[in-house]
Amino acid sequence: MPDALAIVGPTSSGKTALSVEVARRLDGEVVSMDSRSVYRGMDIGTAKPTAEERGDIPHHGIDIADPSERFNAARWARYAREKIAEIRGRGRVPMLVGGTGFFLRALTDPIFREPELDPARRAELSRELEALPDEELHRRLAEVDPESAARLRDWGGRQRLLRALEVPLLTGKPLPWWHRNSPPEAPGVPVLAFVLDVPRERVYATVNARVDGMVDAGLIDEVRGLVAKYGEDAPGLNAHGYAELIPYLRGERTLDEALELVRKNTRAYTKRQQTWNRTQLPAGAIHVDATRPRAELADEIAAAWRAAVGPQGGAAGTPDPGSSHPGSAGGV
Template identity: 40%
Template sequence: MSDPLLLAIVGPTGSGKTALSLALAEELNGEIVSCDSVSIYRGMEIGSAKPTAAERARIPHHMLDVADPSEAYTAGDYSRAGREVLADLHSRGKTPIVAGGTGLYLRALLDGLSPVPPRDEELRKRLRHSVQRHGDAHLHSLLSRIDPKAAARIHANDQSKLLRAVEISLLERRPLSAQFHAAPPEPLKEFRIVKIGLTPPRAILYQRLDTRAAEMFTNGLVEETRSLIARYGKDCRALTSLGYTQAVAEINGTLTHEQAVASAQQGHRNYAKRQLTWFRAEPDIHWIEDFGAPSLKRAAEIIQSL
């Protein structure tokens, strides 16, 4: 008996992943596992282009709204939680359809990452307090003493990576570079994985992205951003995401409304290019160039042929 199917629908933002994943979920007795680094956050609806309430009612979705925007959520966090979802779907005889454009999350979910311990918030609080007392250079200096190899790889100003490296070294009582980067990742083994990539004609994709970005502002992106700032603070890390960055700039008066929309449109086009570059380098992706019904027909043919 062959392993159960896991279908991954990948590609740039605006390429039709949501529509295709919904249609395939209905055909394959499936449920959808979001693979998007912004949709994991609660309250970030408009700028993340999350599936609508009607779409979520049509097919169960997972890995949406699993963290507050004030939380740091890593690829490792996503992999651990996502694999629990996959195990549940497997136990219920459902076909997992992983849909999204965050390539690192997909790689972590399917291929695994070198094992590292989860975050320790109490330790992090103490380390942040030390930075406040001793200055921004403290973490890099500390890491240089306990793990010179890691310190040489991480820029002295990258506080987030420095904090994580120091945290891991202290929790495990050995340098991060001594074991974890050498430890092999653990690929997902329970499924027959089929990856389908969407790459519609670029001119059509860019037109869709320009329309989508403008509609986000029309549909209340600035108001949503104000609400997030009021709840989580202006320095909330999730607000550096595409779209929210431009909304913050409009709120602060550094961009006019028209400039913010144009910047978001350009940002979405640039992001789509980066996503395509990432996924083009990934192995075993079957590419489809059409939108809508033709992509569904072609996806079904691909699945049946493998």
Template identity: 40%
Template sequence: MSRQIFQHKPPAIFIMGPTASGKTALAMALRQQLPVEIISVDSALIYRGMDIGAAKPTLEEQQIAPHRLIDILDPSQSYSAADFRHDALLEMGKIVASGRIPLLVGGTMLYFKILLDGISPLPSADVKIRAEIERQAKQFGWGVIHKMLQEVDPISAGRIHPNDPQRLSRALEVFLVSGKRLTELTEIVEAELSYNVLQFAISPPDRKILHQRIEMRFQQILRTGFENEVSALYARGDLDEDLPAIRSVGYRQMWSYLSGESSYNEMVYRSICATRQLAKRQITWLRGWKNVHRRDSDDIKGIINIILHFINA
């Protein structure tokens, strides 16, 4: 294998695409032919106990092709894009040190973007401070919170509407946690990814085919015990629909069904629609993506040939 093009930066391969586009199958095929180690880039696969609905690679598939950053958190925990960047860079470094190539596969486009472009060093959420901000907002109104922000970070206050509680709360929280203004911290960005990256965006050539795959996969998910999986999460008593894990597509709709808020048929319909919407958002992300090879997801042989050429150039 020639290392000439990797003299300054080690190689890495990204496989991106909408849900149900065949990313896992492609990763499995690549793992059999190339010295790659797979890192999952999926915000749902990080959670333990969320296997069926998240279409997580099976135990058999993981034995053949182990996936890193799968099953690393309980569904009660939160996980930010910054957390992912830290963990992914750590795993990529380990893979390169072992003489192999990182293969990052998934559909969480924000994770890919932050990995490529870097991220501002914002502090993690502080539950107590956020709760206190919300308490004051309920007592005095968000207009008062906006004035408080204006006193410590007038630039952010000028950019955030007084009726945007989520952004107001976060901007004020950042200052109270770090002592620094949001505008000050967002001007600092970590270094861009120091890898020579080959990127692929894969999808079926026809949107109708993708929609068919989405519906077929969800029906298969239902047949393999999805309701029982979510029922077990529901029965725990410490989880709710506001958690990022439970807001995942499919889980949120099944949770509503178990709560008695919708019928079974409504749950199925809403889950399929939500998955289609997710795929549309993923495709929209990729439409403006730079330096990417766009390929039919069924063209595994063609993709492997491009990668081999990239490695051996």
């Protein structure tokens, strides 16, 4: 029996609005599964759901770290396990919503127990690696961990490259060795996952329009303020929509060039998300056509959840029709 419901989909696939509709039907609370919405101050460029978009549904996992911090899948999984237990304890349904598939897998198929890493050496190595371009990081990774280098050529992501390099350089053994020889950090959490399928052309068109909307909403000033506060090398600012604009702020590219890179890189990221969703999600994931009416999809997902958990119809009991949600908990 699943402990949590997950709604997964590429950027701009309508996850936020749909999740609110489902939560209202199931007395649910949302745990954000987005690797950038965890960061405070990164609001416009991450399309973080506003208080109005969250409605009366409690949201967790938003604004829980500074951009100067690294926030990896293992840390999110620990956070999510705590929130799932809390939400179930309130008799509500935990709903994991977002497009970061690595986060979901870290929860359902926990990664190895991390080896102890000397903080001083780790900080020194981090400063050295952060200064290198992705191509050089990948070249170095191929030298010390060819297996991970081959895997990350497809799935990519700067933070994953940095992590894959950090472990062998500090422990002498590559990530795959630790995966095979170290026990998992915690038991896996059973999850019923729903995948939003959207035609790629539609996703691309939505991404292009969203970038223009972000600029109108003040994205440039947001990036400028974050750089002033945390510095250009802050881990959180490697995100699409931020990394491409930093050279513009330095005067190294025009705004049009920077925004076209944002569009291009975000489209490429959605393509990787869709590939992941086809091949890497937990067994039993249910694919749904996200172009259908939202209310219809919400009814279908709610019905499938109730069927999966049995007569109780929720995480810890039948929802009380008269129950009310606490206020939105973004930033918990």
